[in-house]
Amino acid sequence: MLKVTRWFIKAGMAYLVLGIFLFLIDSIPVLSINMNLLPVYWHMIALGWITQVIIGVSIWMFPRKKKDRKNLESPVAWGIFWTLNSGLILRFLAEPFPVLYSGTLLIQLITVLSVLLQLTAAVLYLIEIWPRVKPRMQTARG
């Protein structure tokens, strides 16, 4: 399994555990207070876990662009990992708080940065994987 794939999957597992834990916290009224945790744990599970595992495994398993193994661990793949996860971490730091601190500049800046990083990750993933969704014969020709 590629190193970048292992990082995607392990990070995904961490988000799964955190997401389920927050899901538990949200069910305890005294602990959840006034924060809206639902979008946080939903995105931890759907984006942090499911999507990240899909990305990691598809980068590993889909037909290669070239026969050279080195190209499988492309800088783009690592770029996806770091932009996605840094965007997610910023998102989870900011997302519970707009309800409490509406209009706060710091929350807004963190949110904008998070959005830009996540969008970058999505575009990088499409750039990386789209050419690799192809029939077998195209792979054989390189």
Next chain:
Amino acid sequence: MPAISIWMIRLSFLFFLITVISGAILLLNKAFQFHPGIWALLPIHIEVAMLGWVLQFVLGTAYWMFPRFLEGPARGNIKAAIWMVVFLNSGILLSAFAMGNEWVLFTGRILLSAGVVIFVLIIRNRVVSYRNLQD
């Protein structure tokens, strides 16, 4: 990779892009509160994310990767597979963009369900192991 899977996976990527863009707008709206009407994107975002992106990617990859038949068409009836793709995607689009119209939503869900049922019918006999066939 078979053509059916190529179609499904590429379509799932387009739905992924719609998911991310709609999600970005929603998240920015949460921080800046541009307009309350933007929240109408939320059901679209959820539907497209879960069904258009995740479900379709998984089904398309399973159709590609599961053990193939030893006789006849390698992955089963191709016409059924085409209908699966058509029903799945038309169902997703109708149910995601129903805009509160219950009949459009219902029709979309029916089509989506039909697509999923066809998938199960064409894939169920590929859930096999070909090891120890000579035993």
